[in-house]
Amino acid sequence: MAMFCVGVCGGLAVAFYGIRPNGFTVICSSFKATSRARLRLYRHCSSSKSRLGIGQQVVSRLQRANAKYEHFLQRRFPCFYVLYSTFTKGFQLFFQDAKEVKMIKTRMLTNSVKVQDLTYRDMEKLRQFRRDMIKAIPLLLIAIPPFANYLVFVLMYLFPRQLLIRHFWTPQQQTEFQGMNHSHRAQHHWAVLKGLESAGSHVKDSRLLDLCNKVQSGIHPNISDIQAIRDLFSGSPLGIKRMNADQMRQLCPLFFLTPRLPTPMIATRLNSHGIELLQLDRALSRHGLHQLDDSELRQACYVRGLDSGSLNIDQCLEWLSQWLQFSSRLKESEVSLLVHSMVLLSTNYPKPYQH
Secondary structure, three states, X not given: OHHHXXXXXXXXXXXXXXXXXXXXXXXXXXXXXXXXHHHHHXXXXXXXXHHHHXXXXXXXXXXXXXXXXXXXXXXXXHHHHHHHHHHHHHHHHHHHHHHXXXXXXXXXXXXXOOHHHOOHHHHHHHHHHHHHHHHHHHHHHHOOOOOHHHHHHHHHHHOHHHHOXXXXXOHHHHHHHHHHHHXXXXXXXXXXXXXXXXHHHHHOOHHHHHHHHHHHOOOEOOHHHHHOOHHHHOOOOOOOOOOOHHHHHHHXXXXXXXXOOOHHHHHHHHHHHHHHHXXXXXXXXXXXXXXXXXXXXXXXXXXXXXXXXXXXXXXXXXXXXXXXXXHOOOOHHHHHHHHHHHHHOOOOOOOOEOO
C-alpha cells in the first residue's frame, strides 16, 4: 500500500511539478523545452512578418509600375488610353454589379422575398444585369475556340454598340448609342399606330380611332384619353396574346427584342416584359420620384420609351409623373395598353397638348 502511494505521488509530482520520486527535479529541462518552443514561435512570427512585408512591397511596386504604364499610355497613346481605361473601369463596374446581384439573390432566398416585393433599385439592377448577360453570351461563345480572343477584340472595336455591354462604353458612346437605339425603335411607332387604327376599325370604337388620329397629327394625348380605352386591351383583338402577329412584331423593338421568332414565343416575351415594366412602375411609385438622381430619372424614362437624352430633367420628371399616374391604375391583364402607351405617350412629347 505504501509503495502504491509512493508511485501515485511520484507520478503526480512528475506530471504537475516536474519532480521525480527520487527527489531529482527536472525544472531545468522544462525551462529549456519552453525556451526552444518560444524560439521556434518567434522565428515563425518573424518569418511570417517578413513574408507579409515582402508581399506588401511587391504589391506596392506593381501599383507604381501600373501607374507609370498608365501615365505612359496617356501621354504617348491618348486614344488607346481611353479604350484601356474604359475597359478597366468597365470590368470593375461589371464585377461590382455581379456582387450586388448576388447579394440581392441571397436576400431573396434567405428572406423568401418575391421579385415584385423588391425595392425599385434592386429590381432595376436585376433587370439590367440580366439584359447585359444575355447580350454578352454570344461574344463569350465566339471567344471559346483557341486564338479566337483576337477576333473578339477586333469585333468589339468595330461593333461596340452591338457587342459590348454598357459597362464598356465611354460616356460619349453611352449618349450616342442610346440615341441610336431610340431612333431604331422610333422607326416602328408609325406602324404600331397604324396597327392600332386597324384594330379600332374592327372593334368599331371611335375613342381608339380618335386617339390614333390625335397622335398621328402630332398631338400629345392626355392621360384621360388613354384611360378611357382600358377595356379594349384586355381581350381580343388587342390583348397582348390575342393581337395579330404583325402588330406583335412591330412592338418587339420597343423592348429591343428580336421579331424573328415564332408568334407564340413573341407573345410570351412581350407579356413577360410588359408585366416586368408594370412591376417596376409599382416599385417606383413606392420608392418615390424624388429619390431618383438625374441619371436614374433619365434611364427610367428611356426604358419606358422616351428619348430622355434630348430633354431636360424637368421635362423627364413631368413625363415620368404622368406615366406613373397612368400605369398605377392598370392591371396585369391590361399590360397590352401599357406596352402600346410606350408609343402613345412618347411619340409627340414634349409637343403641346390639345386644348
